Amino acid sequence: MPGGSIRALDRVSFNVREGKTLALVGESGSGKSVCSQSILGILPGNARIRSGSILFRDPAQAGSCVDIAAIDPRGPEIRQIRGGQISIIFQEPMVSMSAMHTIGNQISEALFLHRKMKRAEGLELTQEMLALVGFRNPQQAMNLYPFELSGGLRQRAMIAMALICHPVLLIADEPTTALDVTVQKQILKLIRRLQAELNMAVLLITHDLGVVANMADEVVVMYHGRVVEKGPVETIFGNPQHSYLQSLFRAVPRFNLGPEERLSPIRSCETGLAHIQELYTPWAESERQQAPHLSIQNLSKQYLQRSSGWFGVGDEEVIHAVRDFSLDIAVGESLGLVGESGCGKTTLSKMLMRGLEPSSGSIFYNDRGIRRSLLELEGRALEQFRPRMQLVFQDPYSALSPRMTVNDIITEPLVIHQVGDKAFRQRRAQDLMELVGLRPELLNRYPHSFSGGQRQRISIARALALSPDLLILDEPVSALDVSVQAQILNLLKDLQAELGLTYLFISHNLAVVDYIAERVVVMCHGQIVEIAPSGELFARPLHPYTQALIDAVPAPDMNQLLDFELQEAGLAQPEFWPAPFTLSPHISSHLVELEPNHWVRMHTDES
Structure with a gap:
């Protein structure tokens, strides 16, 4: 390497046996x-x-x-x-x-x-x-x-x-x-x-x-x-x-951790919260109680897919990526969103960020007591609103430009939105680096000189640069090792506690969601199938799809091994779920509160 020889392996010995x-x-x-x-x-x-x-x-x-x-x-x-x-x-x-x-x-x-x-x-x-x-x-x-x-x-x-x-x-x-x-x-x-x-x-x-x-x-x-x-x-x-x-x-994140129990990363990482007052203004109690932070009502996204035929012309099929999605997220809440690939999680996050236009529905945002319809914002009004909501992407390697220094990456949102002068932006970048547990001296380095966990910290610092009140975290730790993952999850919990942030946390790792989220939404085929507080949902899932998701989680415990003989052919196919959960185009369904704050989608026959 440029700095000299590196011993990548040192006297490694092991045997891989036939059939094992x-x-x-x-x-x-x-x-x-x-x-x-x-x-x-x-x-x-x-x-x-x-x-x-x-x-x-x-x-x-x-x-x-x-x-x-x-x-x-x-x-x-x-x-x-x-x-x-x-x-x-x-x-x-x-x-x-x-x-x-x-x-x-x-x-x-x-x-x-x-x-x-x-x-x-x-x-x-x-x-x-x-x-x-x-x-x-x-x-x-x-x-x-x-x-x-x-x-x-x-x-x-x-x-x-x-x-x-x-x-x-x-x-x-x-x-x-x-x-x-x-x-x-x-x-x-x-x-x-x-x-x-x-x-x-x-x-x-x-x-x-x-x-x-x-x-x-x-x-x-x-x-x-x-x-x-x-x-x-x-x-x-x-x-x-x-x-x-x-x-x-x-x-390793585990189910049923106590409310005060924390993950223990191999290497501790101290965050600097000395300049919180400069970064964030606390919500007034009247603003918190006035309305949900984000209110999603009957949101849908449809695509037209044309099947192949003669001369490239075939029948059109309507694909429902998100269907009649309604949800309220409270101020300061950490909400988990889980489901298989293709269920509509990322499509939903893109619509919330106005990266995709929904086919129907509405999104209302509580802007410190002022109710705004996000889908009606255009041009300059939309640009002025964007700092309120920010997104942390899944892949820390592709989310950062390799041609920009960390200082340029973190200050770019401030430049775009014309926040402060050069000295203010430099000071804000240093404060944000300390906030996510990185030394300010590293600001002039490029992303390639950082590990995956450090890059994800830089992504979080960039997302916090404009002092947003709501963060959408799309699989933020799926590409990270368990120890680095523990650092990032602890950091996110600390930031929420100190800054009063609202999280929409999207993940396929259910143990991670259990650790970070207070309430969990389970999504399948563009629809919500179950909503409950995280502890209750993972202890007593009521919907067959949620039960199958939890049963598929491999636990680091020899006494809780997966049952590979269990047949799950119809797991993500609503028409094969047992009654009264069976869903089909000919059957209407709605969320029913089976227990306090525990909602499950069930069908009602209209024949």
Whole structure:
């Protein structure tokens, strides 16, 4: 590296056994991915293996053993192993797959490279593999491009590509990090089933201890390039010895935490709240009681989708992304919004921010006692209102411009809205850096010199620059390690307590929502299906969809393992829910208060 040589791995030793799963656990930067790159011979150009060996034995070829570390990483021998006998599922399928080639083309390419067969036979095997990984129409999927698939289906396509040659060893690098809990459970179940059918060894790289508990036979814990603890999964979870591993367990969000109980990040991060008075003016009690902070009434968003036909003309189908959504968010409330991908969460947040125009409905905002209709604001009036609501994005890497310094990133909203002079903006940037736990001396650095957790802190500082009263947080911690995630969640709780902020917290991690939110809204197919206080919702879910969501959460506890045998084919299909929750276009439904402040969507027959 420019600053000298860095030892990324230091005397790492472990065995991955035939038909078993070894989990490699640790934070970002601990050396997990470097291990997988070494095994596949795809290390960066500036990386060197100075010592040690990577001994690979193929059970089909009795007695043969290859030292991968000793062979040419660009030679024919490693190319035969890579993809044919050892395969990998990468963390982000959208980045790892070619946008210019169809799914069928990319999966069959590995097959034709490593197996001698006719094209028709290879394409038939590719279709069979797509069916095996859960594509309902494999023949149609062969001609689709990655951007036409959801995140879960792209990950399934990646698994099909990795397994098409029936490898001896599968390396799964964070295979479910960005997926919903229900899709994650399906992917884990699929890997377990294929592992049993092919007697395949699996090297699972993850920082999710819940996934480790449900998938691993053995666990290796890494820290700063070294193995600090390893052993059977029961021993690791039942009696963790190393202080780092114990700290990892304490940092994981869990259900049923006490009201005063906090997450314990591995590294503490002090926030500076000395200049709160300059950043925020407290709400008057009369302003708080006058109206909800945000009132959403019958909000809907529809899209017209035209099916393919002769000369590109086909039937039009109406897609309801959000349907008759009504909700009140109180001043200072932290409201959680959960649901699977495609349920309409992000579409809703874009409409609230006026990034999308709704098809119908209204949005009213309590602007310190003044009731404003957001959908009627245009031009200069809309520009003047924008500081009141801000958005924190999911991905801290793509949310910040790599060409701007942190100082420019944080002060840009102030420049756009012409707030203060240059000296004021500089002082505000320093105060905001201290507020989110970063040193003001780092303002002149660029985003690439910060970790993911630090970048997310910078994103939060930028969102707070204009002193908003309401923050929309769209999956703000899904891309972060458990310890960094604990830091960010504690920071958000502190900011809300000190500044009286209102949160709309969108996430697919239900344990995170339980920790941060006072009330939770469950969304499916663009509609609210259940609303309740967080403690009550997660303790006694009443709707079958909410129950299935909670049942799919992998807990870091050997006594609460997932039931992979449970069939959930109709989970997100309202027509298959049991009565009286069954929904269809021919049945009207509405929210019913079954218990105090606990609302559930049920149908009423109008026949």
